[in-house]
Amino acid sequence: MKRVFLFVLDSVGIGEMPDAADYGDEGSNTLLAASKSPYFSMPNMRKLGYFNIDGVEIGEKEAHPAASFARMMELSKGKDTTTGHWEIAGIISKSPMPTYPDGFPEEIIAEFEKETGRKVICNKPYSGTDVIRDYGEEHMKTGALIVYTSADSVFQVAAHEEVVPVETLYHYCEIARKILHGKHGVGRVIARPFVGTPGNFTRTSRRHDFSLVPPQTTMLDQLKDAGYDVLAVGKINDIFAGKGITDFIRTDGNADGIEKTIKWMDRDFNGLCFINLVDYDMLYGHRNDVDGYAKALTYFDEQLPRILEKMQDEDILMITADHGCDPSTPSTDHSREYVPLILYGKQIKAGINYGTRKGFGDIGATVLSYFGIPSKIEGTSILDNTDTVL
Incomplete structure (x- = not known):
């Protein structure tokens, strides 16, 4: 063996x-x-x-x-x-996967909002811990999804587990994965669930990556x-x-x-x-x-x-x-x-x-x-x- x-x-x-x-x-x-x-x-x-x-x-x-x-x-x-x-x-x-130092194009965000039925906030490169600190409270009040990226080819979606159940967040990421193809085919769409209260948010271990095949x-x-x-x-x-x-x-x-x-x-x-x-x-x-x-x-x-x-x-x-x-x-x-x-x-x-x-x-x-x-x-x-x- x-x-x-x-x-x-x-x-x-x-x-x-x-x-x-x-x-x-x-x-x-x-x-x-x-x-x-x-x-x-x-x-x-x-x-x-x-x-x-x-x-x-x-x-x-x-x-x-x-x-x-x-x-x-x-x-x-x-x-x-x-x-x-x-x-x-x-x-x-042979070529690098696309990155978005200025955030994702308006047409991508608009389609994601339409398909999920939720507004998007942030849409810019951000640290994963800083983004929930800065946008977590607004997300909890409005239900809007925190979308952000980094220097990597990633489309990340953060949501509080009490506002958006984890399985629903995964579904939203599957929607994003279908949208992000061709020239916008990012390497990974990443679900980033978090918990806690304003000023004390923490990410959970239930992150999930949705990669290109x-x-x-x-x-x-x-x-x-x-x-x-x-x-x-x-x-x-x-x-x-x-x-x-x-x-x-x-x-x-x-x-x-x-x-x-x-x-x-x-x-x-x-x-x-x-x-x-x-x-x-x-x-x-x-x-x-x-x-x-x-x-x-x-x-x-x-x-x-x-x-x-x-x-x-x-x-x-x-x-x-x-x-x-x-x-x-x-x-x-x-x-x-x-x-x-x-x-x-x-x-x-x-x-x-x-x-x-x-x-x-x-x-x-x-x-x-x-x-x-x-x-x-x-x-x-x-x-x-x-x-x-x-």
Whole structure:
């Protein structure tokens, strides 16, 4: 029984890419920024070879890494969650998804208001916590929906759970998803429910993403079509609009995601378990919280031995990211960075530095190669060279 556990540490980039200036991200290095916090400690990842990856200049390098590793270069245009995950699964996005620094066009808002029967307030880029602070009371008084965006390709709808029931909010987001297509095909429509009273609003864990359907065959599709299990933990199912997924479970933050993954490691399945841990990005990167980011990385490292202990002889562990979100820069947006790749398991020869790989799709191609499936995606397997596999 072969199993691959693919962890995406959301936004944990490892340094600016050559085209970072085109995105306003010169000097960004998420991992380096977090490592400067006194709360940063990742001895277990260091033992795997995390600090040995090209361009990673933190801590002490491991003389005999237990894993193999690489630095991954993004080929897609963009630096958002959907683009990064889709490229991991084998889709290179030739053009960036649309963004709306001045808010959404009047015709989009008018159609959304007509279809939902509710007015819209805000309609501009905003922090998710600030927007409910500034517009939450008006929303509660009027029932108008708080629509906002960010530097990412997202259409976000916030509503108080006592004003708009969560299932109704999801329905409104499905309406928005149908409206937002073609040139306005944003990567994600996101439901952002919140609770509380004016001056004390908080977002709940019942966020839900409504993504575009991937336009091409992905690694997930190929695995599913070949009869393998494709298990999704966290927002993976949302990112791929359920396409290529055989089972999924939602999570409430990193700790919950890790616990649910460890529980699923006791499950008999043959295929891929694809995990997203979102707190790095959502709670710390976008809020420029260096210490919080460092604590979250330290927590993952502390839990890593529990994950490794659960691994079976034919299991492979892969750890990567989808973009950067440097918490130390003035920007609160994602950053255009290289991402890491760790490859670990009894089937993997340890200590091999695969250098810089051109395209996150090499991850998806590697997964397909391990299961003996001829790849139809954009990417080249790291494991095609047979002398790298025991």
